[in-house]
Amino acid sequence: MDKQNITVLRKILYAVESGDQVYGKQDYSCFAGVGANCSNEKAITIGAGQWYAGEAKELLYRIQRANPKLFKDMDNAGMEKDLLMKSWDTYAVTAESAKGQCIISIISTNLGKKCQDEYMEDQIQTYAKSIEKTYGSMPDSAMMECINVLHQGGFDALKRILSKTPEPYTADKIYTTLCKDPADSTPNQVGDYTDRQKAVISMIRNYAVTAERKEDAAMTKTEKAIRQMETWAKDDSHGYDQDYRWGEKGDYDCSSAVIQAWQNAGVPVKSGGATYTGDMKNVFLKNGFVDVTSKVNVATGSGLLRGDVLLNEAHHVAMYCGNGKEVEASINEKGTAHGGKPGDQTGKEFLIRSYRNYPWNCVLRYRGNIFSASDTEKKQNTVAYVARFTKDCKCYSAAGKTQAKMFPVIKKNAVVDVMKYTETVKGKRWYFIRIPYPNDEGFVREFVPAGYFKKLI
Numbered sequence: 001m002d003k004q005n006i007t008v009l010r011k012i013l014y015a016v017e018s019g020d021q022v023y024g025k026q027d028y029s030c031f032a033g034v035g036a037n038c039s040n041e042k043a044i045t046i047g048a049g050q051w052y053a054g055e056a057k058e059l060l061y062r063i064q065r066a067n068p069k070l071f072k073d074m075d076n077a078g079m080e081k082d083l084l085m086k087s088w089d090t091y092a093v094t095a096e097s098a099k100g101q102c103i104i105s106i107i108s109t110n111l112g113k114k115c116q117d118e119y120m121e122d123q124i125q126t127y128a129k130s131i132e133k134t135y136g137s138m139p140d141s142a143m144m145e146c147i148n149v150l151h152q153g154g155f156d157a158l159k160r161i162l163s164k165t166p167e168p169y170t171a172d173k174i175y176t177t178l179c180k181d182p183a184d185s186t187p188n189q190v191g192d193y194t195d196r197q198k199a200v201i202s203m204i205r206n207y208a209v210t211a212e213r214k215e216d217a218a219m220t221k222t223e224k225a226i227r228q229m230e231t232w233a234k235d236d237s238h239g240y241d242q243d244y245r246w247g248e249k250g251d252y253d254c255s256s257a258v259i260q261a262w263q264n265a266g267v268p269v270k271s272g273g274a275t276y277t278g279d280m281k282n283v284f285l286k287n288g289f290v291d292v293t294s295k296v297n298v299a300t301g302s303g304l305l306r307g308d309v310l311l312n313e314a315h316h317v318a319m320y321c322g323n324g325k326e327v328e329a330s331i332n333e334k335g336t337a338h339g340g341k342p343g344d345q346t347g348k349e350f351l352i353r354s355y356r357n358y359p360w361n362c363v364l365r366y367r368g369n370i371f372s373a374s375d376t377e378k379k380q381n382t383v384a385y386v387a388r389f390t391k392d393c394k395c396y397s398a399a400g401k402t403q404a405k406m407f408p409v410i411k412k413n414a415v416v417d418v419m420k421y422t423e424t425v426k427g428k429r430w431y432f433i434r435i436p437y438p439n440d441e442g443f444v445r446e447f448v449p450a451g452y453f454k455k456l457i
Contacts, residue, residue, distance in 0.1 A: 056088060142169040258309060293362050385456070396447040
């Protein structure tokens with residue numbers, strides 16, 4: 001497994017074992033007594049990774065070996081003797097007991113936390129080697145699902161799940177098999193924990209490092225934006241519509257496509273207030289773009305660069321692909337802006353075509369962080385903390401102005417990322433949040449007012 005994915009999986013397992021299913025959250029001091037997790041447990045379970053019985057003993061051994069003096073100084077309940085003399089398969093002290101309190105104190109130290117992280121990553125690597133030996137190589141994301149099953153239910157559970165999963169194994173195929181467990185009358189199977197399995201697959205999809213994501217990380221924002229436009233144009237599930245223009249049914253219009261493509265690439269033009277061709281120039285110029293109209297020949301395309309935004313402020317917008325091509329959302333199958341079917345019915349609703357001068361009266365080029373907007377952009381793309389909503393809340397695409405279409409209301413108990421960016425409108429503070437969503441970025445970003453959510457971490 002990729003080293004980064006080992007760390008990602010550690011955080012995922014921590015999240016579902018002790019972190020309220022929130023990625024990046026864990027409880028290193030967690031202590032569960034006998035039977036706390038299920039009735040057939042005969043020993044304690046401890047730590048962020050919820051190590052049971054002999055594994056709990058191994059964790060304490062690791063801490064003791066890492067710093068014997070510290071362990072001895074903290075051992076006011078005879079834990080060293082218990083590690084040597086007691087059977088941990090039936091080790092049944094309570095959290096309130098002197099021994100329980102001693103264990104909690106030891107595993108909560110900085111050394112205890114470090115040892116937990118190392119132990120979990122060692123387990124992940126051991127699991128991966130064993131799984132690969134039995135089932136062959138597979139994508140890291142599939143291996144992560146396998147390890148999730150093994151960590152929760154053991155090798156018998158993994159064998160059962162994979163026997164019902166068609167090869168080649170993928171994370172999504174394994175998850176589909178897990179989703180069949182609730183229909184089985186056999187109790188306490190791994191897939192019966194539906195919330196856990198939903199959380200795991202969601203976090204794998206969002207955080208697992210893939211070859212594509214490595215490539216994506218290396219791409220400039222300009223390249224991400226133009227590739228987004230090209231991807232939509234090549235996919236017939238994306239057509240043209242002005243009624244559902246923000247991808248609600250897969251469709252866009254000319255301006256929403258360009259705005260959303262740059263937003264997905266990490267340039268906050270949508271959240272900055274761009275809505276149509278008439279206001280795009282002003283917002284784009286505030287977010288790292290420069291007007292290069294005078295430096296190019298719009299009649300011939302000479303001087304245009306891949307990713308340039310081709311704008312007619314009154315009517316239309318496209319992006320230049322390079323090599324004499326442009327990409328754009330054009331018109332629906334009826335030759336109108338409204339009332340067509342979702343998706344591209346003609347192959348020309350959202351298309352890549354030869355460059356033409358529409359005519360364009362403005363060409364915008366992204367130059368990024370050399371402009372003052374970089375601070376805003378950085379805050380809009382940096383997570384401040386994770387929060388849970390305490391009540392239903394309306395979402396806005398522009399703070400205090402335009403209610404969002406994708407998520408007009410976010411429900412109580414929803415968990416979101418709260419970014420470092422805020423705005424104050426008429427004395428009211430608005431927070432910029434990131435909502436998990438299965439689009440190209442994996443998120444939708446909106447504004448919400450203060451007072452509706454509570455910080456988790």
